[in-house]
Amino acid sequence: MAAPIRVHRPTAGGGRRVTVHKQGVDHILGVAYRDADVMEFLRRAGMTDVGEEVLDDPATVVWEGARPHEWTAA
Numbered sequence: 426m427a428a429p430i431r432v433h434r435p436t437a438g439g440g441r442r443v444t445v446h447k448q449g450v451d452h453i454l455g456v457a458y459r460d461a462d463v464m465e466f467l468r469r470a471g472m473t474d475v476g477e478e479v480l481d482d483p484a485t486v487v488w489e490g491a492r493p494h495e496w497t498a499a
Contacts, residue, residue, distance in 0.1 A: 428483060432463060434490020439497050445470050459496055 431451070433442040440456040443466050454466035460480055467475045480486055481493065488494075 428485050428487045430463075430467065430486045432457065432486060432488045432493075435495065435497065441491075441496070457496075460494055 429446045431444045431446070433444070435441050436456075440458050443454045443457050443463055444451045445454055446452075454470055455462070457463045457466065460477065463480060463486075464475045464477070467479065472479070486493075
């Protein structure tokens with residue numbers, strides 16, 4: 426099973442769209458500009474005890490198009 430959270434490639438403005446895959450559908454959580462934004466989106470989506478370590482768990486989060494934690498346009 427693929428990770429339910431996807432941090433998409435950086436946009437020209439440096440933000441990265443964050444989506445969650447639930448019940449066969451991708452839902453946009455928002456556009457993140459830093460790791461703290463991603464963690465806040467995960468909290469709002471119902472994940473409890475969200476710490477920075479969850480961002481590096483490939484079973485939970487997939488980073489696309491750039492290295493993890495990179496927030497400037499590639």
